[in-house]
Amino acid sequence: MNNFVFKNSTELVFGKAVEEQVGEYTAEYGSKVLLHYGGGSIKKTGLYDRIIKSLQENKVDYVELGGVQANPRLSLVQEGIKLCHEENVDFILAVGGGSVIDSAKTIAVGAKYDGNVWDCFIGKGSITDMIPLGVVLTIPAAGSETSDSAVITNEEGWLKRPIGHPMMRPVFALLNPELTYTLPDYQTACGVSDMLAHTMERYFTNTPNVDLTDRLCEATMRSIIEQGPKVLENPKDYAARAEIMLAGTVAHNNSLDMGRETDWASHDIEHELSGIYDLAHGAGLSIVFPAWMKYVYKVNKPRFEQFAYRVFGIEPQFDGSDASIIKGIKALENFYVSMGLPIRLEDADIRDDRYEEMAKKATNNDTRTLGHFKPLDSKDIHEIYKLCAMSKKW
Ligand code: NZQ
Ligand code: ZN
Numbered sequence: 001m002n003n004f005v006f007k008n009s010t011e012l013v014f015g016k017a018v019e020e021q022v023g024e025y026t027a028e029y030g031s032k033v034l035l036h037y038g039g040g041s042i043k044k045t046g047l048y049d050r051i052i053k054s055l056q057e058n059k060v061d062y063v064e065l066g067g068v069q070a071n072p073r074l075s076l077v078q079e080g081i082k083l084c085h086e087e088n089v090d091f092i093l094a095v096g097g098g099s100v101i102d103s104a105k106t107i108a109v110g111a112k113y114d115g116n117v118w119d120c121f122i123g124k125g126s127i128t129d130m131i132p133l134g135v136v137l138t139i140p141a142a143g144s145e146t147s148d149s150a151v152i153t154n155e156e157g158w159l160k161r162p163i164g165h166p167m168m169r170p171v172f173a174l175l176n177p178e179l180t181y182t183l184p185d186y187q188t189a190c191g192v193s194d195m196l197a198h199t200m201e202r203y204f205t206n207t208p209n210v211d212l213t214d215r216l217c218e219a220t221m222r223s224i225i226e227q228g229p230k231v232l233e234n235p236k237d238y239a240a241r242a243e244i245m246l247a248g249t250v251a252h253n254n255s256l257d258m259g260r261e262t263d264w265a266s267h268d269i270e271h272e273l274s275g276i277y278d279l280a281h282g283a284g285l286s287i288v289f290p291a292w293m294k295y296v297y298k299v300n301k302p303r304f305e306q307f308a309y310r311v312f313g314i315e316p317q318f319d320g321s322d323a324s325i326i327k328g329i330k331a332l333e334n335f336y337v338s339m340g341l342p343i344r345l346e347d348a349d350i351r352d353d354r355y356e357e358m359a360k361k362a363t364n365n366d367t368r369t370l371g372h373f374k375p376l377d378s379k380d381i382h383e384i385y386k387l388c389a390m391s392k393k394w
Pocket of ligand 2: 198281
């Protein structure tokens with residue numbers, strides 16, 4: 001096990017009706033709030049009205065900025081920064097999913113940054129201060145409600161890039177599983193795929209002697225795989241929605257990576273897809289992750305055998321073959337298919353070959369490699385995109 005520091009400062013408030021406390025929580029931190037939200041789901045569900053009521057009851061003054069798109073854009077972030085300056089905003093309240101939260105985090109950072117906030121995404125500037133922010137979560141997926149990072153798409157060149165800093169964790173996150181009842185099946189499934197991917201990015205490591213976190217990851221994956229279909233079967237199954245919502249947070253709050261090197265190549269490879277094709281991040285991951293596995297498993301076969309056995313119950317063969325590993329990867333693909341997710345590019349209607357361009361973009365024109373399990377250069381990444389298009393008979 002590696003040395004590590006663990007600190008997650010977000011106050012997590014979980015359960016039925018917790019969003020009704022939003023005014024009280026917000027009043028603790030700010031007097032002029034930017035209410036940030038997405039394309040309208042919170043208005044349709046009535047959540048918007050309840051949030052406003054709670055803010056008003058607690059005498060919190062607010063301005064608002066809606067319209068965050070999935071794969072959130074830099075241009076709206078710039079608008080938000082301007083609004084914060086004009087209105088002397090001292091707190092940001094994000095009501096929505098990962099896209100809204102990431103947009104809010106970047107506005108919060110940008111409002112205190114002297115220059116173009118994009119600098120912080122490309123290594124030209126660093127984060128030294130930010131406006132604090134809180135969250136009411138409406139989709140369990142990205143884990144941004146307690147994570148220390150944000151991912152934004154710059155329309156100039158369609159570059160989707162992350163930033164991170166410990167101070168970027170929200171000060172509070174209110175999670176009511178009932179708010180997720182209205183999610184379309186596809187969004188629920190994309191969320192499940194993302195949280196599974198966050199666990200796998202941590203699980204596939206070469207760090208030795210990490211038994212406890214291995215088993216925490218395996219338990220998280222098994223729970224997601226068991227509860228995901230239940231949520232699709234009955235979208236108002238509170239127990240299953242609660243398990244999935246908690247799993248989304250646990251998968252990305254850094255408790256699963258204590259003492260282990262993590263990978264993140266699949267995420268970086270996926271970000272090129274959702275950046276260019278505006279695909280849902282979870283749908284990109286259900287295509288990329290199996291392809292990544294096929295490309296890298298030979299680096300550490302025992303780890304992949306362990307994954308197949310402990311997550312999907314596939315017995316190791318002990319015959320020197322890769323049979324159980326391949327069965328494990330296929331079991332993962334079958335799970336994605338059962339959730340209605342794409343597992344090949346053509347399933348997501350991506351038929352053109354921009355693999356070389358995406359591989360170059362992902363490596364910043366061959367100036368970096370991706371991942372740690374097997375560091376990947378642009379040629380490797382090109383091969384992985386090809387595997388994303390391979391026959392399903394594999
Ligand atoms: O915009 P509205 O109308 O609200 O609709 C949203 C959106 O269309 C809808 N939705 C959300 N809650 C709903 C709902 N519809 C009905 N009922 C509800 N309760 O769902 C759609 C997707 O929302 P989005 O916020 O885009 O989903 P998600 O939470 O999956 O976020 C994805 C973004 O997070 C980034 C991804 O790259 C992607 O851009 N990530 C952020 C991370 C982080 N900051 O730590 C880590 C992740 O790996 C990820 O990269
Ligand atoms: Zn993700």
